[in-house]
Amino acid sequence: MYYLAVDCAAGASVAIVTEHDTIATRHTEDTRSHSEVLAGYVAEVLEEASLGVQDLQAVFAGVGPGPFTGLRVGVLTAATLADSWGIPCYGVMSLDALAEQAVAPLWREGYEELVVATDARRHEVYWAHYELIGGQSQRLHGPFVTSAEDVTRLPVVGAGAGLYPDALHAVPGWDRAQPLAEFLGHYGIRALRRGRGLEAVTPMYLRGHDAHIPAAMRHG
Secondary structure, three states, X not given: OEEEEEEOOOOOEEEEEOOOOEEEEEEOOOOOOHHHHHHHXXXXXXXXXXXXXXXXXXXXXXOOOOOHHHHHHHHHHHHHHHHHHOOOEEEEOHHHHHXXXXXXXXXXXXXXXXXXEEEEEOOEEEEEEEEEEOOEEEEEEEEEEEOHHHOOOOOEEOHHHHHOOOOOOEOOOOOOOOXXXXXXXXXXXXXXXXXXOOEOOOOOXXXXXXXXXXXXXXXX
């Protein structure tokens, strides 16, 4: 079974995935060209995979958290395509996708807990706290949007760590990582298989009052 995954929480990222494989991917790190490249990326991955829309089971949409414009483009594109093709659309939190990307290699290196952090602009980061169990990630807390200084003191995966190295301790080699659609898709497939709840297909902006971090967690 084939799935289309779309994420624009950072750069524009599109992938065709199955339960065990990534069939085709496109990604740009440019955080301001989502609307210009996204439709072309979808057409390209379908062509590379030699698939038509009738071959797709569902669409996974990265719902953020992320900056307003790109996130809106990604979620609306995914939802509109799924509706026009007559297939389901499911939301996946983009931080969960980044944790999915990191969990297998870092679990093998002995990491048991970590934070995933991405750029929220305004001198803040979007972040969540994960536990690594048996090569899979489990979100314990979050998502939040705070200053880097208020992030729980754990090893950090994601571009947020690269932006604020004085406040966040990056896992070596992971300080520029961004959410990628292929891992968003793999996370979503596993969640569907296990009957685990996915997110509403609605952009997650998380500004200001939308998410508060308990004081006791800030330096855990």
